[in-house]
Amino acid sequence: MKRHNHRNKNPKTVVGTRTCFVCKTISPRAHMLRFVGRVGQVVQFDAKEVLPGRGMWLHACKACLEKAIEKRIFYKAAKGTVKIPEDLMQVVEKELQNYPQKQELFFKGAIHE
Template sequence: MHRKNGAGIFHRHARTSILPANKQSEARTPERRCIVSGEILPRDALIRFVVSPEGQLVFDVAEKLPGRGLWVRADAASLRQAIAKNSFARAARQKIELPEQLLEDVARQLAQRCIDLLGLARKSGAVAFGRAKVETQIKQGRTLLLICATEAGKDGKQTLHRLARALNPAVQSIDWLHSSELGLAFGAENVIHASVTQGRLADQILNAAMRLSAFRGEIHP
């Protein structure tokens, strides 16, 4: 899967992991069936819903709520189809009450998930932000995930990306989070560049960001 943008350089191949090879087998992503298309897909490419005891559909952004999971491909078109085709009720074999603003709520929670994970990385000392600090981490070979805000300049993104990949070809990059979202995560204003150095957190952030990007319609096959 590739994300198109002006620079044409920020991308992630499907099911790529930042984790070392010996850790990837431990964290290998299981597969689930999309209730709309019937496809068997990696869980990272899907979003999970459950039905509450009151019969209400609940988006399980952290995938921790009890109950049978109802999985939908992580994009707005698939979710619209699930609503139009009554896929949730069919899969659960019961009547389900859907939130009025389901698509908007899912998009909001996906963005918040990215913010929360980035905030966790900041608290654990696994992230740096600001152009100078990010460039230092890249040169030290510590960067595993490079983040550039959508507001970042094309030349700046290209420079950091090329430097990071030259020192570590396994570095992954994302550039579809807004500066305001990065600012909320880091408690700062005008955050344009960030670098994540801890493998498991970097993998979690990347997977969350991929879901958000696919849902926002910014991922193209």
């Protein structure tokens, strides 16, 4: 049986943090959603956080994603014009069904309380 050794557990290195490109707040990676999309290409939600390319991170928060889509903040994050799928919100909502913790954060807006 494994025993936890808390002295060796540094949350910063274990979890890591990311900055939300919408509200510029830093949060644990577990609270973030990763997107990829090069200039001129389609933005993809990378739920598994495995797709190649520079990640664009935003909060698991519906308000942040809405702003990113409506105000085209994805363009800034990608440093150019990217194609934002019309159903990106729905894609994210559907994918998050596999990630209950993020899903809860997403719909509650708990991160910005």
